[in-house]
Amino acid sequence: MTVAPGASVRDAVAVLDRELADLVGRGVAYVTDGVGRPVDAGERVGEGGAIFRVVVSARQGPPRLTKQALRRWPKAELHVHLDGCLRPATMLELARAQGIRLPADTPDGLAQALYVKHAKSLEEYLTKYEVTLSVMQTAAALERIAYEFVLDAAADGLRYVEVRYSPLLHRPALTLARAIEAPLAGIKRGEAETGTKVGLIVCGIRTRAPAESLELARAAAGYRTAGVVAFDLAGAERGFPARDHAAAFAYAAQHGMACTCHAGEGDGPDSIHQALHQCGAQRIGHGTRLGEDPALLAYVIERKIPLEMCLTSNLHTHTVASLAEHPFKRYLDQGVVVTLNTDGRLVDGISLTDEYFVAQSVLGLTKADLARVVLNACESAFLPEFEKVALVSRVQSELEAL
Numbered sequence: 001m002t003v004a005p006g007a008s009v010r011d012a013v014a015v016l017d018r019e020l021a022d023l024v025g026r027g028v029a030y031v032t033d034g035v036g037r038p039v040d041a042g043e044r045v046g047e048g049g050a051i052f053r054v055v056v057s058a059r060q061g062p063p064r065l066t067k068q069a070l071r072r073w074p075k076a077e078l079h080v081h082l083d084g085c086l087r088p089a090t091m092l093e094l095a096r097a098q099g100i101r102l103p104a105d106t107p108d109g110l111a112q113a114l115y116v117k118h119a120k121s122l123e124e125y126l127t128k129y130e131v132t133l134s135v136m137q138t139a140a141a142l143e144r145i146a147y148e149f150v151l152d153a154a155a156d157g158l159r160y161v162e163v164r165y166s167p168l169l170h171r172p173a174l175t176l177a178r179a180i181e182a183p184l185a186g187i188k189r190g191e192a193e194t195g196t197k198v199g200l201i202v203c204g205i206r207t208r209a210p211a212e213s214l215e216l217a218r219a220a221a222g223y224r225t226a227g228v229v230a231f232d233l234a235g236a237e238r239g240f241p242a243r244d245h246a247a248a249f250a251y252a253a254q255h256g257m258a259c260t261c262h263a264g265e266g267d268g269p270d271s272i273h274q275a276l277h278q279c280g281a282q283r284i285g286h287g288t289r290l291g292e293d294p295a296l297l298a299y300v301i302e303r304k305i306p307l308e309m310c311l312t313s314n315l316h317t318h319t320v321a322s323l324a325e326h327p328f329k330r331y332l333d334q335g336v337v338v339t340l341n342t343d344g345r346l347v348d349g350i351s352l353t354d355e356y357f358v359a360q361s362v363l364g365l366t367k368a369d370l371a372r373v374v375l376n377a378c379e380s381a382f383l384p385e386f387e388k389v390a391l392v393s394r395v396q397s398e399l400e401a402l
């Protein structure tokens, strides 16, 4: 089927089926691309041709917010990996300068090569990070990548973001101190230019020796007042229990750092239980499988423990079979403090705006729900109380002015 140049996705659907286009217009149906990611019906059809599907959903709601409108929304993000967010063009430049071979030599080719689509598991998903990390082994590269990350986050409407990475994965090229100072410098530069506030989270790695996690917590604690806000544990979850790294969490907490922990993504609710009760996590990274343990779910609601949820990433790692089956909306309705996050903009092929769009079009979140989710993220920030209050009231008044 051919449409006129400049035609929108909705126009293309109308050429095929006027009734279907009407359903899209009324928000009863939504359009996805060939791999099932929702697209904005107002977007233009690419000139090279594209595959679209129309999904008719049972939820009937008021007209939906466009991606353009959602991009202007003030937003905050708490769970995103620096090494999953590189600009492809920057990767190519860094690789050329450092004499490193990448799987493609154009920005688009590289974005395609690193986009996970459907990994078989969390473990396979993580292999994409080996490629990005290969060009991040100098202080200058880390500084630049962190700086560009802040610019991109600000352009996506983020007023506050906590970005994470593991300094352990930059050894032996850099010392832990250098590997922490370099992104902090890039962040400071980005913050000054954009006004977006940024916190840095350091991640221990589950598959590495617990002694390394402790070493990292010790190194990071020295930068607590310089921008490092929290300690996290990442990496393959199943078979690598968080409790093995409890000493690192304890050290971080005793030295004034906040703690979060990836859990309930590659493994079940017992992993979340360990993160909360044996490692003292104040937030949970993902927590997707929380609902499998109703008592733990009730506890998380009661204690208002925030979940850093990532819809598209969970689809890519097979934590959920489809976006429509994601428990995000159910948890929100049950009173869990849920937040929306990208996990990795490059590897998951999304922006935070896209993730809000997915929540709206696939899970049926209303405008009020989306605003609640934005405020949940602000209220769950690892910021000193007075700064958090300022962030919440700024974002709240911006939301009210929309």
Ligand SMILES: [Zn+2]
Binding pocket: 079, 081, 234, 262, 285, 343
């Ligand atoms: Zn993550």
